[in-house]
Amino acid sequence: MGNALRLLYGHCCKPTTTESDSLGPHGVSAATVGVSALARDLFHFENTAQVPVGLNQHVVSSKKAQANWYRKLVESWREARPPPKTAEEAARLVIKTLKNHQKADVEGLLAFYGLPLPQTLVQLSTGVPTSLPQGVQYEFQTLPVIATILVIYFLGTQGVQYELQTLPVDAKAVADGDTVTVYVSTADPRESSNVPTEVQAAIIQREKAREKRNYAKADELHKKIIDAGYRVLQFQNEDVLARKYRIRLRGIDAPESKMPYGKESKDELVKLLQGKCLRVLVYGTDRYGRCVGDIYSNGIFAQEVMLKKGCAWHYTAYDQRPELAKWEREAQMKRVGLWASSNPEKPWEWRKDRREGR
Structure with missing residues (x-):
């Protein structure tokens, strides 16, 4: 996993001089908070066993407990195929890995990295639909x-x-x-x-x-x-x-x-x-x-x-x-x-109007 994290950190997480005035609590700018920041900190923890500075302000558990989270996250990231690339994927990995930990800690850790909170994620089903239509070829x-x-x-x-x-x-x-x-x-x-x-x-x-x-x-x-x-x-x-x-x-x-x-x-x-x-x-x-x-x-x-x-x-x-x-x-x-609009136009009706030259 070290190589994957090193690559992601090297390309995404080194703050530039112009970003220095807006660095977040874990040393990256607002533009890089998320997957790359988490990758950077996991890579750092893997090499130093140190959790990021400033995390205490977002969570309720001790430094010892925080180190336990990062050990678990390092292992989860290593086993992920492929590793998280989006904020949603990273949030799901954190939530799944720390599912038995305090809600305040999980949400605090997500907030620390600017990742989506559990209540904002779309809950997905598993497996295939239970009512597959007939006629699959x-x-x-x-x-x-x-x-x-x-x-x-x-x-x-x-x-x-x-x-x-x-x-x-x-x-x-x-x-x-x-x-x-x-x-x-x-x-x-x-x-x-x-x-x-x-x-x-x-x-x-x-x-x-x-x-x-x-x-x-x-x-x-x-x-x-x-x-x-x-x-x-x-x-x-x-x-x-x-x-x-x-x-x-x-x-x-x-x-x-x-x-x-x-x-x-x-x-x-x-x-x-x-x-x-x-x-x-x-x-x-x-x-x-x-x-x-x-x-x-x-x-x-x-x-x-x-x-x-x-x-x-x-x-x-x-x-x-x-x-x-x-x-x-x-x-x-x-x-x-699209449902944020009060009356979104249906695509099949839109296509029909175009065919009929309306």
């Missing part, structure tokens, strides 16, 4: 494979035919709040048997061109591979041939990019998916050729997050799951996200 699952009894259960009872593995998501692959492009490695047995002959030939020719340093030819061959719906990606320092899939999140409809709250909705999905390996249960294909499915990011059900944070509507025309309706109602009652 197949499942994508991320690298590494995450096998659970629940998934096996639903594979057997809901018509899922097979399971695929996807590579980490690039932020640019998120089109809006309900659509993302993913890539599935052709090392997957099902994918490897379906790679077109012309793509296989282009891969071989591209490698030969690269060996001869004929990069113009290699790029030309890669374009041919891309046009066929594949791409050569770098994964774990190796070139991986992957197949492209466009995924439409089933059961939700997010604001279009030109609509109010469209950017915020997309940004939330980027934050949830970027750099993650996703598990996707696919139900079918829409008229635009996109796979329609449920997305899981590190075990978190993406549609649940988007609905609970008010970043999307429940798309009742295509999905009647009661969980989705419940999560939408929760966001409406809290007036979060």
